[in-house]
Amino acid sequence: MSRKALDQTLGFLRSLDRTASTDEVARLLLTEFADLGIAHVMAGTVPQRGTPARQQQGHVLVNTFPDAWGRRYLTRGYAFHDPTVRHLGLTTAPFAWRELGPRFADDAGARRVMNEAGDFQLRDGITIPLMTLDGGVAGFSLSGERLAMDPADRPMLHLVATYAFGHLLRLRGQTVSPEAARLAxxxxxxxxxxxxxxxxxxxxxxxxxxxxxxxxxxxxxxxxxxxxxxxxxxxxxxxxxxxx
Amino acid sequence: MIHFVTPANAYQYRAEMEQVWRLRHAVFVEEKRWMDLARPDGREIDQFDTPEAIHVLAIEEGRVIGYSRLLPTTRPHLLSEVLPQLCEGDLPRGPDTWEWTRQAVARSHRARGKAINPVSLSLLAGILEWGMANGVRRLVLQMPTLYLLHVVQLHFRAHPLGLPQSIGGEDIIAATAEFDARTLARLHELRGDARSVLAPTYPYLAA
Known part of the structure; x- marks a missing residue:
């Protein structure tokens, strides 16, 4: 890793610090990582099994998935079948979605989520497992039709996703104040x-x-x-x- | 309560420091298997336990239940001597910058299901109170990358010093963490208590 590449990453973290909304965070990430083939970001804490769809929304910190996929994912409770979500509690190292295929080969629910995600150009991705201060299992996924990543990019994404998640939690802490939620x-x-x-x-x-x-x-x-x-x-x- | 042990008051803490060496051996050697630190007498003491080091003790009814060590970055410390590869630029050094290492909590006092337990929160609150009273504004940390999230969640301003590297099978990152009154306020909020965690010092010691 060159000093220049590190400076670039640190510069990016400072840009993240200046964002004031989840929309801005999403835009910044997608712009920065477009050349890695990343077209969507999704991050949140993992809901308990059986959490109703309405409350599952509250676990999402950022999500740029196509609306149709997001709706289907929630209403059909895909979070409880999604192999990338189920794998979160088992590891602390970032993992590529394609590494999970063989593990869930015999699991119809998991296969269905992955296949249908493919229909929405979410075929390929990498997920960074996280744990919040109060012990909640969480994850940050970066995905697209086909990622063009080098193994050396992983530590950088690990750092950026971890930092961005913390920033998103801070933003959420601010937005729940009634002041911010007053709509024109x-x-x-x-x-x-x-x-x-x-x-x-x-x-x-x-x-x-x-x-x-x-x-x-x-x-x-x-x-x-x-x-x-x-x-x-x-x-x-x-x-x-x-x-x- | 949190106690700061330095050469000036070490004579008052002989028994507690003995507990410290054993707690460190139990946590870092027996539990985390950092075998380089193993000592036949079961007291984990290394080359950085000099008179320059400040020992931070969480004591409950005479028992040491938590510990942290602070090293001045103006002297040799872990990042400069042992893990320099984690810092890709200049080492963060200065009287306002101390390295925080050997964070340990007795097994009996770890909360289940929480990433950070009340003893760790008290130790950290003590370090911040001490730091703000002594012109210290940032800590140097070497930690699993995951903990960077907690540092940010605690309202520190985190500056990574390099990219995560695999050390002993774990992804480790070095970072500085700047703190101010907001960081301490956040700790008070998490602890549900805004009172000082520092043990009172006797007036004649301040003279």
């Missing part, structure tokens, strides 16, 4: 329509603004709620009674 009227209105299943274009028509404007309000609402996508923003806003 237009943000709340856009989110309310989103909860009704309307598209950006439809919301724009109802609110008399452009699709771009809708995107702006929803993005801002997501940031305030400390969430990473529309589904999660709606879920959190419902739970906090900000929309109905």
């Amino acid at each position: 009227p237009r943000e709340r209105e856009a989110l309310q329509w989103a909860a009704e299943g309307k598209t950006d274009w439809e919301i724009g028509e109802v609110m008399g603004i452009s699709t771009h404007g809708v995107d702006f309000h929803l993005r801002s609402a997501r940031t305030k709620l400390g969430t990473t996508n529309r589904t999660q923003a709606v879920a959190v806003a419902l739970r906090r009674g900000l929309i109905h």
